[in-house]
Each structure stands twice: as C-alpha cells, then as structure tokens.
Amino acid sequence: MALAKIRTLIVDDIAETRENVRKLLQFESDVEVVGSARTGREGIQLAQELDPDVILMDINMPDIDGISATEVIRQNSPYIQVVILSVQSDQNYMRRAMLAGARDFLTKPPMGDELISAIRRAGEMAHIERTKTSQVRLGSSASSSGVSLVSAVGSPATLGKIITVYSPKGGTGCTTVAVNLAIALNNEATRAVVVDGNLQFGDVAMFVNEQGKNTILDIAPRVDDLELDLVEDILIKHQTSGISILASPPRPEMAEKVSADQFVKVLQFLQKMFAYVVVDTSSILTDVVLGSVDISDIILVITTQEIPAIKNTRLFLDLLQTMGIGKDRIVFAINRFDKRISITPEKISDNLKHEVAVTLPLDEKVVITAVNRGVPFMIDNKNQLAGKGIFSLAEVVRTRLSVLESDTEIKR
Ligand SMILES: Nc1ncnc2c1ncn2[C@@H]1O[C@H](COP(=O)(O)OP(=O)(O)OP(=O)(O)O)[C@@H](O)[C@H]1O
Ligand SMILES: [Mg+2]
CATH class of the missing domain: 3.40.50.2300 (Response regulator)
Incomplete structure (x- = not known):
C-alpha cells in the first residue's frame, strides 16, 4: 500500500x-x-x-x-x-x-x-x-449520544467558551443568530450547544423543529450534583446540524423555577462538555441573562438600524462597562441590515464608539422561510448572504476567543 x-x-x-x-x-x-x-x-x-x-x-x-x-x-x-x-x-x-x-x-x-x-x-x-x-x-459515539467531555477530545483540558447573544430590543434576531452561529461553530472536534436563556418565551427548540419533553427544568434543581449522563439525556440532539440544545421551560410561568445561580451553574457544567456554549437570551435583562453575561467569554450584542434599538444598545453597552466587562469581550453585530436605510454601520459604530464586527443582511426569503420550516439556513442555505454573514461572525468569534486566550497566557 x-x-x-x-x-x-x-x-x-x-x-x-x-x-x-x-x-x-x-x-x-x-x-x-x-x-x-x-x-x-x-x-x-x-x-x-x-x-x-x-x-x-x-x-x-x-x-x-x-x-x-x-x-x-x-x-x-x-x-x-x-x-x-x-x-x-x-x-x-x-x-x-x-x-x-x-x-x-x-x-x-x-x-x-x-x-x-x-x-x-x-x-x-x-x-x-x-x-x-x-x-x-x-x-x-459508542456511548449513547456522541457528546464527550471537551478535555477528552484531544485538545488541552480547557473549558469551553460561553457566548451570550443579546439584544436590548425584542425581535432583533438573537435566536436566529444564536442557532445559526452555533451551527457554524460546531464541528466534530469543537461541539456546540445552544442554551435557551429566554426562560419565559424561549423558542430555540422550535427554530430547529424539535419539541423535546426535557428542558432546563429537569436539571436546574440538581445543579450541585449534575452528572454527564443525566445532562446528555436532557439535551436535545439536533441530528441534521449536530448541535445540541438545552430547551427552556414549556410554559412562561415556569421560568421563575430556574434561579440565576442555577442557570450559571448549568452553563459552567456545559463548558466541560462543549467547546462552545451559545446562550440565547430575552431582551428583558433578567438575573438569569445578567448572570450569563457576567460569566461569558464573549457577549455578542445585536442591533438593527433603528434609532430605538441603537439607543437601547448604548444603554446596554454602558451597563457592560459598569459591570467591568471590557470591550475585548464584546462583539457587536448589526442584523437585518438594509442598505437603503441611511443609518450606515459606520454611523452606528461612530455613535456607539464600538466597531461593528459583522453586518447580517435583511433577507426575509431566506431567514423567515428557515424559521417557519424549522430548518436553520446554515443547514441548507448557507451560501446566501445571510449564511456568509454568519460564517464571518463565527470567524470573528473564534479569532477574538483566541486573542483573549493568548492575552491571558501572556499575562500568566
Ligand atoms: N436578517 C434577517 N432578515 C430577515 N428576517 C430576519 C432576520 N433576522 C431575523 N429575522 C426574522 O425576525 C424575526 C425575529 O427573529 P428572532 O426570533 O431571531 O429574534 P429575537 O431577537 O430572538 O426575538 P425575541 O425577542 O422574540 O426573542 C423572525 O421571524 C426572523 O425570521
Ligand atoms: Mg429569541
């Protein structure tokens, strides 16, 4: 041979x-x-x-x-x-x-x-x-699910990275970005999970046409002694994309059963299983969302070209500063970008004093059809502009994570 x-x-x-x-x-x-x-x-x-x-x-x-x-x-x-x-x-x-x-x-x-x-x-x-x-x-994969501890996959025994996707305005596209970004980041060596942090009206599972009966409610009360097998059973495995999902409670009134402390501990456990833990959030800043932001490696802030969205983004960026979160942990993206609107990314970036890492185009045909079919566009339509935008977002995220990591290495 x-x-x-x-x-x-x-x-x-x-x-x-x-x-x-x-x-x-x-x-x-x-x-x-x-x-x-x-x-x-x-x-x-x-x-x-x-x-x-x-x-x-x-x-x-x-x-x-x-x-x-x-x-x-x-x-x-x-x-x-x-x-x-x-x-x-x-x-x-x-x-x-x-x-x-x-x-x-x-x-x-x-x-x-x-x-x-x-x-x-x-x-x-x-x-x-x-x-x-x-x-x-x-x-x-001989074990039940194919999910293995990050440290066992040949890479150093580092924890996975937490990426919280947040927008201070509802309907901006957080869930769309969270799910599609996780798919772009996920591969055999670096697995990704999406955690639905919109505990009242979470729809991550729906975005991929899944309705698992298990949700975060099944593990939140047991956060202090979680076991890998249990968590694996609770996660939804989305076959076509390979990502895993931790769904939100089935009914809005159940949201309060999950405390911020429990939510954070769940994320920290998932960090041991996955290279990327992507958290989708609600625009309401609950303690759960703040807890997630606080422990995130990267906060992905999304806005649109609308004045109210930009104003709220400025307030949120101020809040991050007060929380002691440096600019290097923030990635800023514009969604539903429409070049006919005169508020350009440059203007937004000047106004918010923050570089716009990626602009994702308004593309109703691709994006809304994907949501309604329950098939994220990164699965079957990734070569369109929206998909290309998500690929570059994934690249920005990876690069930023590696820069953050080498900064901490050099400081050590
Ligand atoms: N780039 C885009 N082009 C066109 N439509 C989009 C785009 N991004 C998101 N949408 C559509 O906008 C709607 C809201 O998106 P999505 O649910 O992702 O936002 P969200 O910020 O998670 O909202 P919520 O506040 O309800 O959680 C969806 O119908 C989605 O298909
Ligand atoms: Mg959402």
Missing part, C-alpha cells in the same frame, strides 16, 4: 515566497501542496475546506496574522500541524507561536532539507493526532 502523502497548505502574503516554497517541495514524492492562501483569514478558511495535515505559515500578513490564525486553526482542527516560517527569529515570536500551538518554527528563507524534514515530522504528528481524535470519537 502506498503511503498517504503529507497534504500541505502554504499561507503567505508574498506570491514569490509561496512559489519558492512550492518549488522546493515539488519533487518530494511524499509531500503534496494542496493549496495556498494569501492572508491569515484565507488560511483559516482553506484549512477548514481542504483539511490539510501540515500548514506552512507566515507571521506578518494583512487581516489576521499567522499566530492568531494558527490558534484558530488548532482550535478547530487540533490535529493539523503548523510550521511557522518567519523572517523574525526572535525568542518572543517563537514563544508566541508555540503558545498558539505551532509545531515548529523555521527562519525564512528555509533551506530545502530543513523544510522537508520539518514537514515530515509535522506530517507524522498530524497522522498520529488524527488517529487519536477519530478513536476518541468512535469511543464516544
């Missing part, structure tokens, strides 16, 4: 460098260059599409730099091995590259032999890691 080639992706903003590296590798029978990217962002995208074994990554690039890109890629696909190629050979760069999960570090221009042996070492490691990941996956 012929040995599988080491599938290699080149990420560098300079065409000449990409070409030189390609030339260095063209006569190696065990290495196949499967693609090349010009920026960190493109690298992240191609890593996901092409699923290479090894990535040769430059550091200084437009949009996302090579170190942040490495971090995102390793988080998505822990088995992909990154070899950094950089003109900078100083210790600080190397340290940051290693912290980001790079496997090797070569100074540019690399010597032929040096490069090839680095790729072979990395390729071997990718092969071992891939086998490990698939074994863990096989092991866990």
Whole structure:
C-alpha cells in the first residue's frame, strides 16, 4: 500500500515566497501542496475546506496574522500541524507561536532539507493526532449520544467558551443568530450547544423543529450534583446540524423555577462538555441573562438600524462597562441590515464608539422561510448572504476567543 502523502497548505502574503516554497517541495514524492492562501483569514478558511495535515505559515500578513490564525486553526482542527516560517527569529515570536500551538518554527528563507524534514515530522504528528481524535470519537459515539467531555477530545483540558447573544430590543434576531452561529461553530472536534436563556418565551427548540419533553427544568434543581449522563439525556440532539440544545421551560410561568445561580451553574457544567456554549437570551435583562453575561467569554450584542434599538444598545453597552466587562469581550453585530436605510454601520459604530464586527443582511426569503420550516439556513442555505454573514461572525468569534486566550497566557 502506498503511503498517504503529507497534504500541505502554504499561507503567505508574498506570491514569490509561496512559489519558492512550492518549488522546493515539488519533487518530494511524499509531500503534496494542496493549496495556498494569501492572508491569515484565507488560511483559516482553506484549512477548514481542504483539511490539510501540515500548514506552512507566515507571521506578518494583512487581516489576521499567522499566530492568531494558527490558534484558530488548532482550535478547530487540533490535529493539523503548523510550521511557522518567519523572517523574525526572535525568542518572543517563537514563544508566541508555540503558545498558539505551532509545531515548529523555521527562519525564512528555509533551506530545502530543513523544510522537508520539518514537514515530515509535522506530517507524522498530524497522522498520529488524527488517529487519536477519530478513536476518541468512535469511543464516544459508542456511548449513547456522541457528546464527550471537551478535555477528552484531544485538545488541552480547557473549558469551553460561553457566548451570550443579546439584544436590548425584542425581535432583533438573537435566536436566529444564536442557532445559526452555533451551527457554524460546531464541528466534530469543537461541539456546540445552544442554551435557551429566554426562560419565559424561549423558542430555540422550535427554530430547529424539535419539541423535546426535557428542558432546563429537569436539571436546574440538581445543579450541585449534575452528572454527564443525566445532562446528555436532557439535551436535545439536533441530528441534521449536530448541535445540541438545552430547551427552556414549556410554559412562561415556569421560568421563575430556574434561579440565576442555577442557570450559571448549568452553563459552567456545559463548558466541560462543549467547546462552545451559545446562550440565547430575552431582551428583558433578567438575573438569569445578567448572570450569563457576567460569566461569558464573549457577549455578542445585536442591533438593527433603528434609532430605538441603537439607543437601547448604548444603554446596554454602558451597563457592560459598569459591570467591568471590557470591550475585548464584546462583539457587536448589526442584523437585518438594509442598505437603503441611511443609518450606515459606520454611523452606528461612530455613535456607539464600538466597531461593528459583522453586518447580517435583511433577507426575509431566506431567514423567515428557515424559521417557519424549522430548518436553520446554515443547514441548507448557507451560501446566501445571510449564511456568509454568519460564517464571518463565527470567524470573528473564534479569532477574538483566541486573542483573549493568548492575552491571558501572556499575562500568566
Ligand atoms: N436578517 C434577517 N432578515 C430577515 N428576517 C430576519 C432576520 N433576522 C431575523 N429575522 C426574522 O425576525 C424575526 C425575529 O427573529 P428572532 O426570533 O431571531 O429574534 P429575537 O431577537 O430572538 O426575538 P425575541 O425577542 O422574540 O426573542 C423572525 O421571524 C426572523 O425570521
Ligand atoms: Mg429569541
């Protein structure tokens, strides 16, 4: 049996460098260059599409730099091995590259032999890691549900990240964004769960056409001694998308049975099971919503181009500041964006003194049809503008999370 080639992706903003590296590798029978990217962002995208074994990554690039890109890629696909190629050979760069999960570090221009042996070492490691990941996956899917503890999936024993989606105005699109974002973030190595934090009128389960009989009410009273099996039984597993859902109580008057303290503890338990815990919220700032905001890694604030929505968003951003939540934990998005309306994202961003990370277009055909069918557009309509918007939102979220993580690593 012929040995599988080491599938290699080149990420560098300079065409000449990409070409030189390609030339260095063209006569190696065990290495196949499967693609090349010009920026960190493109690298992240191609890593996901092409699923290479090894990535040769430059550091200084437009949009996302090579170190942040490495971090995102390793988080998505822990088995992909990154070899950094950089003109900078100083210790600080190397340290940051290693912290980001790079496997090797070569100074540019690399010597032929040096490069090839680095790729072979990395390729071997990718092969071992891939086998490990698939074994863990096989092991866990043999259990009832396929959900396994994050720390068992080959990645470091880190907790999953909590992302609370909030809008101070009802009907803005929180649930739409929460569900579709979770689908975009979810993959075999990084599982996502959506927790319905709209305890009175939650509709997350409905968005995916599910009506499980189990809800957060079944675990809230037992938060102090939760067990994995119990939580797995209560979660709705949405087959077509792969995400899990923790539904809200069946009737509005039951909302008060879940305290903020219980809600927070549920989220903290789910952090041990999932890479991403996405919380959908009500626009009313209940203690439950505030508790969730407080422990979130990222708060995704959504507004529309309407003055009342923008005014309320400003009040909410002020509140976050009072709560001591830094701007780096806030991602700001505009939904239902309509270019015919003169309030542009730039104006909103100026007014709120907050960068708009993504604008999701108004698209009634795609978005409302999806809700009414109970099939999120990220399942069967992801190539439309709304889907593209959600993909870039997922990328912003991943990048932000990795920047936050490397900041805490550096502070340590
Ligand atoms: N980008 C969009 N384009 C068109 N329609 C949209 C868009 N985003 C959301 N909608 C529609 O707006 C309605 C409200 O969306 P959604 O339920 O997601 O908002 P919400 O903020 O969760 O509302 P609630 O306050 O009721 O929880 C839905 O019918 C949805 O299909
Ligand atoms: Mg909602």
